Every structure is written in structure tokens, then in C-alpha cells.
Amino acid sequence: MKAQVICAGQAVLDCITRGREETPYKPNVYRADSIRLHTGGDAVNEAMALRSLGVEAAVVCGLGDDIPGRIIREELNRAGVDTERILPLSSDTPVANLMVAIDGSRMSVNSRATRLPGLTIPPEAVRGARVLSLASLFRPPLEDPDQIASLVRAAREDGAIICADTKLPLVSGMGLEGIRDILPLIDYIFPNEKEAEYYTGRSAFPDMARRLTDLGVGCAVIKAGPLGCYVRGQGEEYALPAVPVERVIDTTGAGDNFVAGFISGLLDGVSLRECAARGLRQAARAITRIGGA
Numbered sequence: 001m002k003a004q005v006i007c008a009g010q011a012v013l014d015c016i017t018r019g020r021e022e023t024p025y026k027p028n029v030y031r032a033d034s035i036r037l038h039t040g041g042d043a044v045n046e047a048m049a050l051r052s053l054g055v056e057a058a059v060v061c062g063l064g065d066d067i068p069g070r071i072i073r074e075e076l077n078r079a080g081v082d083t084e085r086i087l088p089l090s091s092d093t094p095v096a097n098l099m100v101a102i103d104g105s106r107m108s109v110n111s112r113a114t115r116l117p118g119l120t121i122p123p124e125a126v127r128g129a130r131v132l133s134l135a136s137l138f139r140p141p142l143e144d145p146d147q148i149a150s151l152v153r154a155a156r157e158d159g160a161i162i163c164a165d166t167k168l169p170l171v172s173g174m175g176l177e178g179i180r181d182i183l184p185l186i187d188y189i190f191p192n193e194k195e196a197e198y199y200t201g202r203s204a205f206p207d208m209a210r211r212l213t214d215l216g217v218g219c220a221v222i223k224a225g226p227l228g229c230y231v232r233g234q235g236e237e238y239a240l241p242a243v244p245v246e247r248v249i250d251t252t253g254a255g256d257n258f259v260a261g262f263i264s265g266l267l268d269g270v271s272l273r274e275c276a277a278r279g280l281r282q283a284a285r286a287i288t289r290i291g292g293a
Contacts, residue, residue, distance in 0.1 A: 003057055004131065004267055005047075006131070008141075009060060014292070018034045018101075042136040049253075055264055059082070090117065096110050148182060149182050150196075158173060183216040195223045206232070209230055217233075218233055221262065224279060229280060240276050254287050261281060262277055262279035
């Protein structure tokens with residue numbers, strides 16, 4: 001079936017270690033509750049979450065001809081995600097080590113493979129869907145202003161809704177000024193609270209959201225983890241609380257799942273408030289299991 005949503009951005013194989021002991025049980029050996037491999041990366045997480053919600057999704061990312069790349073592709077195919085737009089990497093597929101604490105908080109270790117050297121997404125790869133989600137805005141392969149502009153304009157020519165899920169830059173130092181002329185073409189932007197503060201220079205949610213919409217973005221949705229989200233756009237402005245869960249297992253990919261839930265609402269034509277509520281419900285489901293997809 002034709003994809004309703006194209007998710008463009010990063011693909012990563014996550015090695016998730018949950019509940020590692022504080023001290024080794026014998027010299028240089030630690031035990032953990034679990035160590036598992038999971039597909040990851042913002043574009044992959046979003047596409048997999050959308051498929052779980054019954055949305056036809058395609059992913060545009062780079063994968064190497066290696067074991068991690070083959071695992072990710074196989075899992076995407078198993079989930080029913082359209083993989084025809086995946087691009088070959090001349091380097092290794094990125095692999096991340098994620099250390100997840102018992103309370104669900106996490107830290108990660110990434111390698112230089114996340115720089116995705118030489119990867120450029122052609123504009124035709126993002127055409128033909130109702131929604132284009134720039135799932136890793138300001139991270140490779142979406143850290144070059146010309147690359148971002150070419151994709152946004154191509155999708156807009158097809159009448160697509162443009163969504164952008166931001167990331168903190170790795171080394172480029174890129175910010176909103178670098179794509180100022182493109183911001184009015186972005187319908188929805190989804191920074192988390194740290195990203196919103198970094199990109200806007202503001203510390204309060206209303207000020208962050210106002211700065212983003214003042215720059216031309218149609219609607220700013222700030223993801224705030226346990227505080228829920230803050231929404232400004234379409235003549236509306238409000239905070240919504242997070243959906244309570246009995247136990248947080250792993251927060252990996254919670255933001256990507258929020259975006260997927262939100263986009264499913266856009267496709268169904270529900271209200272802005274209900275789109276955000278769907279995002280919060282999907283994020284709540286995501287944090288009760290290990291892995292972001």
C-alpha cells in the first residue's frame with residue numbers, strides 16, 4: 001500500500017542494558033537485569049510506532065551492508081514498514097549502547113558512525129505521502145540547511161503536511177537561524193524541553209513555544225516527559241499532563257512514539273488537543289516496555 005507517512009532520519013541498532021549492578025559481582029564482570037538488541041533511531045522508531053497504530057509508513061534512512069543493517073531492515077519488513085526508500089551507507093550502520101536504569105532513565109554511548117558520512121537524501125525519496133516527518137532534524141542526515149530545504153520543498157509541492165522532531169546537534173552547532181526561511185513551511189515541530197530551550201534561548205514553556213511560532217512554525221508542541229506536553233498553534237495554547245503508568249521500564253523512543261501518536265491524529269482529522277492526547281497515550285505505552293520501537 002502507498003505510505004501515508006514518510007519518516008526521514010536516523011536508523012540505529014540499540015544494544016540496551018537494563019539494570020546493571022553498581023559494583024561487579026566478580027572482577028571486571030557486572031550483571032544486569034537484561035541485555036537486548038532493538039531497532040532504534042528516530043525515523044525507525046516513528047515508522048514502527050505508526051505501523052502499530054495501523055498507519056502505512058515508509059522510512060528514509062541509511063543502512064550499511066552489515067549485520068546491524070540487515071537486522072534493522074528485517075525488523076522493519078516484519079513490521080510492515082515500506083523499506084524501498086532506504087539508502088546504502090558507505091560506512092557502518094550506527095550501533096548505540098544504551099544503559100537504562102531501573103527507573104527507566106537512560107544514558108547512551110554513540111560512535112562516529114552516527115555522522116553518516118556521505119549520506120544525502122534525494123528529494124524524490126520524500127514525495128508521495130500525506131505527511132513527511134523529519135524525524136531527526138539537526139542530526140545527520142538532516143543537519144545541512146540545503147538538504148533540509150530540498151526535502152521540505154519537495155514534500156510541500158506534493159501537498160504534504162510537514163512535521164519536524166528535533167534533536168540536539170552532534171557537532172554542527174546548527175540552529176533555527178540556519179533554516180529560518182524554511183520554518184514557515186513546517187506545520188508542526190516537536191522539540192523536547194531541553195531542545196526547545198537550546199534552540200529558542202527561553203526557559204519557560206510558553207516562551208519557548210511563542211518563539212517557535214513567531215519564527216513561522218505552524219504549531220509548536222514541546223514534549224516534557226513526565227510533565228506531559230505544551231501546545232501552541234492554530235489559535236490554541238495549553239499544557240496537557242502526561243498519562244500515568246504503573247511502572248516506567250525504559251524511556252528510549254518515548255518522544256518518537258509521541259510524534260507517531262500525534263501524526264495518527266492528524267491523519268484521522270481529529271482536533272489539535274486530541275492529536276496531542278494521542279501522542280501522550282502512545283508515549284505512555286512506549287515507556288512500559290524496553291526499546292523505542
